[in-house]
Amino acid sequence: xxxxKNYIAENKNVFLNELIELLKIPSVSADSAYxxxxxxxxxxxxxxxxxxxxxxxxxxxxxGYPIVYGEKTIDPTLPTILVYGHYDVQPADPxxxxxxxxxxxxxxxxxxxxxxAIFARGACDDKGQFYMHVxxxxxxxxxxxxxxxxxxxxxxxxxxxxxxxxxxVERNQEKLKNDVILISDTGMLSNQQPSITTGLRxxxxxxxxxxxxxxxxxxxxxxxxxxxxxxxxxxMIASLHDENNHITIPGFxxxxxxxxxxxxxxxxxxxxxxxxxxxALQINDVYGEAGYTxxxxxxxxxxxxxxxxxxxxxxxxxxxxxxxxAFAKISMRLVPNQDWEEITDLFTNHFISIAPKGVTVxxxxxxxxxxxxxxxxxxxxxxxxxxxxxTFGVPAIPVRGGGSIPIVALFEKxxxxxxxxxxxxxDSDAIHSPNEHYGVFNYLKGIxxxxxxxxxFVELHNQK
Ligand code: BES
Ligand code: MN
Ligand code: MN
Numbered sequence: 320x321x322x323x324k325n326y327i328a329e330n331k332n333v334f335l336n337e338l339i340e341l342l343k344i345p346s347v348s349a350d351s352a353y354x355x356x357x358x359x360x361x362x363x364x365x366x367x368x369x370x371x372x373x374x375x376x377x378x379x380x381x382x383g384y385p386i387v388y389g390e391k392t393i394d395p396t397l398p399t400i401l402v403y404g405h406y407d408v409q410p411a412d413p414x415x416x417x418x419x420x421x422x423x424x425x426x427x428x429x430x431x432x433x434x435x436a437i438f439a440r441g442a443c444d445d446k447g448q449f450y451m452h453v454x455x456x457x458x459x460x461x462x463x464x465x466x467x468x469x470x471x472x473x474x475x476x477x478x479x480x481x482x483x484x485x486x487x488v489e490r491n492q493e494k495l496k497n498d499v500i501l502i503s504d505t506g507m508l509s510n511q512q513p514s515i516t517t518g519l520r521x522x523x524x525x526x527x528x529x530x531x532x533x534x535x536x537x538x539x540x541x542x543x544x545x546x547x548x549x550x551x552x553x554x555m556i557a558s559l560h561d562e563n564n565h566i567t568i569p570g571f572x573x574x575x576x577x578x579x580x581x582x583x584x585x586x587x588x589x590x591x592x593x594x595x596x597x598x599a600l601q602i603n604d605v606y607g608e609a610g611y612t613x614x615x616x617x618x619x620x621x622x623x624x625x626x627x628x629x630x631x632x633x634x635x636x637x638x639x640x641x642x643x644x645a646f647a648k649i650s651m652r653l654v655p656n657q658d659w660e661e662i663t664d665l666f667t668n669h670f671i672s673i674a675p676k677g678v679t680v681x682x683x684x685x686x687x688x689x690x691x692x693x694x695x696x697x698x699x700x701x702x703x704x705x706x707x708x709x710t711f712g713v714p715a716i717p718v719r720g721g722g723s724i725p726i727v728a729l730f731e732k733x734x735x736x737x738x739x740x741x742x743x744x745x746d747s748d749a750i751h752s753p754n755e756h757y758g759v760f761n762y763l764k765g766i767x768x769x770x771x772x773x774x775x776f777v778e779l780h781n782q783k
Contacts, residue, residue, distance in 0.1 A: 341441075345411070346406055346475065349410050497736055503741050517693045517695060528681040538639045583615070691724075
């Protein structure tokens with residue numbers, strides 16, 4: 320693939336402009352006000368796959384947003400790579416914190432991205448990253464170098480739990496048959512130190528509702544004499560962690576896979592600066608479970624966090640009131656061997672059990688998923704390592720990620736194949752936050768690295 324570097328240099332502006340067009344479509348899956356844009360985005364993805372050289376491209380209808388499926392079969396005896404990505408994005412709010420509008424992409428220079436980064440919602444998560452695959456595939460087709468069969472499956476509900484994709488995968492096992500799944504929807508350590516994500520955490524997401532009196536009350540007439548749902552909820556939530564920041568739900572840690580001292584020592588070799596971490600977040604100290612380092616707390620350990628809390632009066636000025644109800648949304652990040660449905664039940668039972676008399680508690684389960692691990696002796700991991708090492712000039716190292724892509728564990732269960740997480744984002748790219756961006760360097764490096772994955776995967780596959 321000698322001419323790949325030149326090809327990328329020559330087409331840099333085309334690649335950037337095509338991505339910019341996709342980023343203008345506000346495909347926010349969580350908010351039905353954008354339903355039309357999500358569908359328009361699916362159409363744009365379909366067109367891009369057709370243009371890139373797929374033989375067959377379909378918009379597959381589901382109970383929710385459609386899945387864009389594309390394939391190119393050059394020889395059924397050759398291995399097949401299934402590329403997965405998502406075309407939906409997170410809501411852009413709070414809008415006032417963006418330095419430029421979220422759906423008007425612009426390239427700006429940052430400290431981490433001296434060559435510029437594209438600022439837009441979805442730039443890194445995941446439009447910029449799945450589109451690298453479309454362009455890499457296009458290159459291989461155009462230059463007659465495609466070494467295997469390829470399938471694309473780009474969904475529109477990742478950010479809301481991939482319900483329809485689960486439905487689709489269960490019904491299309493034959494169609495989706497593959498030798499490895501390739502995903503760029505994670506990050507790497509830095510542009511100088513490439514890494515491959517070898518694990519994703521599981522997730523359990525719940526919503527709780529605490530109800531006190533049958534109506535909002537005057538806080539002078541009733542305050543101090545009835546349970547205030549907000550006071551109670553705050554107390555209940557605070558009790559979910561002990562003084563060492565361990566989670567207090569009985570049984571929560573029972574199935575957690577503990578890493579050996581050797582494995583932890585191996586992990587600790589990945590470069591990490593606590594000072595740089597604190598500086599980047601402008602915090603004066605880190606905080607978390609006793610006995611574990613910051614990288615461990617965000618990868619191999621389970622966590623529980625309130626994502627939102629509300630109730631009572633939050634408008635302008637004051638209102639002396641005891642709200643009848645208080646609410647919170649809570650996520651738990653899980654690690655291998657913890658079962659998300661079991662954890663959801665443990666949470667529910669515990670949370671109801673700690674409610675004092677005078678209130679009632681309701682727990683509603685949202686979505687969830689299991690954790691996932693890629694073994695580093697898998698040929699897909701080995702192929703990815705060779706590819707990154709070649710394009711970055713330094714060996715890529717394995718890193719367990721803190722985020723979740725719940726569908727990956729389901730792929731393993733239903734399709735019996737492993738996923739290789741070749742992410743090119745940086746933690747500082749502000750995914751899900753205002754001013755999300757994706758480095759121009761990272762985007763182009765991805766387009767350069769992916770064809771090498773194809774090449775090495777097929778080589779290693781044939782040696783098996
Ligand atoms: N791409 C992210 C997941 C991710 C990002 C994993 C960076 C590792 C490193 C994905 O789009 C995402 O945001 N997942 C959600 C879960 C989903 C069910 C809403 C998450 O992790 O919160
Ligand atoms: Mn994503
Ligand atoms: Mn996301």
